[in-house]
Amino acid sequence: xxxxxxxxxxxxxxxxxxxxxxxxxxxxxxxxxxxxxxxxxxxxxxxxxxxxxxxxxxxxxxxxxxxxxxxxxxxxxxxxxxxxxxxxxxxxxxxxxxxxxxxxxxxxxxxxxxxxxxxxxxxxxxx
Numbered sequence: 001x002x003x004x005x006x007x008x009x010x011x012x013x014x015x016x017x018x019x020x021x022x023x024x025x026x027x028x029x030x031x032x033x034x035x036x037x038x039x040x041x042x043x044x045x046x047x048x049x050x051x052x053x054x055x056x057x058x059x060x061x062x063x064x065x066x067x068x069x070x071x072x073x074x075x076x077x078x079x080x081x082x083x084x085x086x087x088x089x090x091x092x093x094x095x096x097x098x099x100x101x102x103x104x105x106x107x108x109x110x111x112x113x114x115x116x117x118x119x120x121x122x123x124x125x126x127x
Contacts (some may be wrong), residue, residue: 003110003111005070006079007079008070010103012122017057018062020057022054030115031045033045038121039125061087062086062087063085064083065082067081077097077102077104077107078104082098083100083101084096085097099121100124101120102119103118103120
């Protein structure tokens with residue numbers, strides 16, 4: 001099996017979210033990973049990630065990335081991108097979101113990269 005690069009890990013995450021595959025998406029995070037669910041709200045750990053990501057999966061999203069850049073330094077990588085998400089809320093209303101991600105991934109002992117810190121809002125988290 002091919003070892004996941006940082007970009008592979010993020011691409012698999014996007015594909016899993018687009019398929020509504022929460023378990024695969026969760027498997028691309030480190031066990032103690034954190035997610036900026038929205039500016040001012042950070043969740044940490046598998047249970048909190050599951051709850052936060054389930055909210056996005058419920059939108060039946062189609063996520064796309066317009067552009068990305070990966071910078072590696074040893075066993076740490078910074079992934080930056082512009083993204084869009086289109087979906088439908090539980091009431092049937094269309095939802096459209098976009099942002100600029102700045103995510104940190106870490107190389108695992110098996111050589112694969114997993115998401116350690118997922119910040120889909122980039123610098124928008126700064127008040």
